[in-house]
Amino acid sequence: MSENHEFGAFGGRHVPEPMQEPLAQLADAFETVAKTDEFREEFRSILSTYAGRPTPIYHAENLSERYGAEIYLKREDLLHGGAHKINNAVGQALMAEKAGKSRIIAETGAGQHGTATAMVGALFDLDTEIYMGAKDVERQRMNVFRMRLMGAEVNEVTRGGAGLADAVDAALEDFVENVDDTHYLVGSVVGPDPFPRMVREFQSVIGREAREQFLERTGELPDAAVACVGGGSNAIGLFHAFRDDDVAFYGGEGGGEGSDSDRHAAPLDDGHEDVIHGMKTRVIDDDTEVHSVSAGLDYPGVGPEHAMFREMGRAEYRAITDDEALAAFRALSEDEGIIPALETAHGLAMAKRVAEETDHETILVNLSGRGDKDMETAAEQFDLS
Amino acid sequence: MGLERVFADGPAFVPYVAAGDPSYEESLEYVEALERGGADVIELGLPFSEPIAEGSTIQEAVVRSLEAGMTPDRYFEFVEDLDVDVPLVCMTYYNLVAQYTNDETGERGPRAFAERAAEVGIEGFVVVDLPAEEAGPLREACDEFGLDLVFIIAPTTKGDRLEQMREHVSGYVYVQARLGVTGAREDVSDQTEESLARVADWDVPKAVGFGIKTGEHAERIVAAGADGIIVGSALVDIIAAGADGEYPFTETAQRLESKARELKEGALAGAEKRAATEQSD
Numbered sequence: 001m002s003e004n005h006e007f008g009a010f011g012g013r014h015v016p017e018p019m020q021e022p023l024a025q026l027a028d029a030f031e032t033v034a035k036t037d038e039f040r041e042e043f044r045s046i047l048s049t050y051a052g053r054p055t056p057i058y059h060a061e062n063l064s065e066r067y068g069a070e071i072y073l074k075r076e077d078l079l080h081g082g083a084h085k086i087n088n089a090v091g092q093a094l095m096a097e098k099a100g101k102s103r104i105i106a107e108t109g110a111g112q113h114g115t116a117t118a119m120v121g122a123l124f125d126l127d128t129e130i131y132m133g134a135k136d137v138e139r140q141r142m143n144v145f146r147m148r149l150m151g152a153e154v155n156e157v158t159r160g161g162a163g164l165a166d167a168v169d170a171a172l173e174d175f176v177e178n179v180d181d182t183h184y185l186v187g188s189v190v191g192p193d194p195f196p197r198m199v200r201e202f203q204s205v206i207g208r209e210a211r212e213q214f215l216e217r218t219g220e221l222p223d224a225a226v227a228c229v230g231g232g233s234n235a236i237g238l239f240h241a242f243r244d245d246d247v248a249f250y251g252g253e254g255g256g257e258g259s260d261s262d263r264h265a266a267p268l269d270d271g272h273e274d275v276i277h278g279m280k281t282r283v284i285d286d287d288t289e290v291h292s293v294s295a296g297l298d299y300p301g302v303g304p305e306h307a308m309f310r311e312m313g314r315a316e317y318r319a320i321t322d323d324e325a326l327a328a329f330r331a332l333s334e335d336e337g338i339i340p341a342l343e344t345a346h347g348l349a350m351a352k353r354v355a356e357e358t359d360h361e362t363i364l365v366n367l368s369g370r371g372d373k374d375m376e377t378a379a380e381q382f383d384l385s
Numbered sequence: 386m387g388l389e390r391v392f393a394d395g396p397a398f399v400p401y402v403a404a405g406d407p408s409y410e411e412s413l414e415y416v417e418a419l420e421r422g423g424a425d426v427i428e429l430g431l432p433f434s435e436p437i438a439e440g441s442t443i444q445e446a447v448v449r450s451l452e453a454g455m456t457p458d459r460y461f462e463f464v465e466d467l468d469v470d471v472p473l474v475c476m477t478y479y480n481l482v483a484q485y486t487n488d489e490t491g492e493r494g495p496r497a498f499a500e501r502a503a504e505v506g507i508e509g510f511v512v513v514d515l516p517a518e519e520a521g522p523l524r525e526a527c528d529e530f531g532l533d534l535v536f537i538i539a540p541t542t543k544g545d546r547l548e549q550m551r552e553h554v555s556g557y558v559y560v561q562a563r564l565g566v567t568g569a570r571e572d573v574s575d576q577t578e579e580s581l582a583r584v585a586d587w588d589v590p591k592a593v594g595f596g597i598k599t600g601e602h603a604e605r606i607v608a609a610g611a612d613g614i615i616v617g618s619a620l621v622d623i624i625a626a627g628a629d630g631e632y633p634f635t636e637t638a639q640r641l642e643s644k645a646r647e648l649k650e651g652a653l654a655g656a657e658k659r660a661a662t663e664q665s666d
Contacts, residue, residue: 012516012519013516014479014514014515014516014519015437015438015514015516016437016438016513016514016537016539017513017536017537017538017539017542017546017561018438018539018540018541018561019437019438020516020539020541020542020546021539021541021542021543021546022541159444159448160434160448165435169435169436169437172437172438173437173438173439173440176437176438274480274483274484275478275479275480275483275514276435276480277435277437278437278514
């Protein structure tokens, strides 16, 4: 079971016995199906004709001036659906189809992954059910409407904190109950093996493209690669291609009211090692209430590979407060005419810190999603009405 | 001889409840009522805030218990306060085992957890999310303190995992009668015999669980070859109704006791049926 331990002391398959065999089968399918040339070609083709790849990198000169370093944006916000989530959704739906499953389920926080899943559910003609915390249904209504319009059933989760972690629990239970015909389309690099490495495989297209584009554009690699980290799929997707390069990695977590407060979602900055949702990783402490202004980062754990990167010192992670994220959200909108997702704004705020606190001159930021879905929050925060 | 002894004199009835559900004091009474009703071993849940693959019945029990203030340390006090003679098995998640810290010595992890459990009189563990291949440290701790480590086998368990469990298991093996999440069912699975066949040559007793709700279910499962029956949700449903105010606390205890008796008698009837079949063969 060496594949269970590819993230050092983290990761694994910490699930009840009934889930072991389905996950083992999924891992086999991933190794045998998803790594063939035929699969990769089909995947590439759908991403290109349906999802809008490749996405450009954009030199944000106005923002660069504001932050004091050369900021380049990998424009994942331009993808179909408005976020990087579609990369993974297409990959996994393709796997579900090859495995003969008739139904896909997913959890969603901000609704971005749920929307991406609803899209591929329609595209591949699979029954689709989305689990979403009641708290998030309330603050992300547009995405709920989008999912329903595309034919997905949205299941409102009211238990526990009615947030992303509770939606994951509900989806895992559905998966256990219906494993014969159902594929659980996990939205981030979290959960039991093989999900973290599977989602990484499908998201790593981001970094592969960006690396090539950056080299072509500047003749060099960036000094630093920066992304927001909730579960951490857009960050892993960006980092993976640069893992053996002399490129520093920085992740901005949902810092809520600050990592020294008791309301945040920053387990890498302020947490401990723990087992959650089938994986060993870092989790926020028990006396911390999971909170972030961004629904997509509002998660108590993090992908095991990030926990490993942190321990190895390969990447640095910081809690970005709600206020810092909102300032970056506004800055990008005003300077570049690009409204980022609130999640993504944490990556931008992290880039600002990197620009201020380090001597990195070129910073590549994963602009993982667009902010249309966050306009109600923005209208409230910035008094826009 | 550890937990195996309770299966020696006929089929064992193994109830599960979450400790501290819906409150510490009520829960003490309920566990004692189960013993009066004929429990042979009690699986006493130590609630974890992020359970996986539990149906709503158990999930809600876990929430009630946690909201009433249950913690690992409080759990061990609870076990000390319990006035029962039957063996107790701690059913929990690995998170709580790995994070457990002995306040006096500062030791943290499976050994500290097992030491404290043994001290209060726990005789074994079921750790639902502990993969057999990672069970080494807890198995060693169990050996050191004379505890049993029970594993759950699912209808899909096979190959290396089945062999690893066989290597690590002691006390009894928990044979899950069907796939899915926990919860009482109107009907029990027909997969019982198949599941039992896969562990037929294991040298530990086989207790079957998942979905057993009535004495009639218990009878069929034991007649099919089980050495014991494990029942959780059907009992927790009674506690839940009591917690909702459907009947007073004393009646909840009585209902638990009579449900326990029904299940135990069902198991005994199943054993007679099996003996009769075996004789006629």
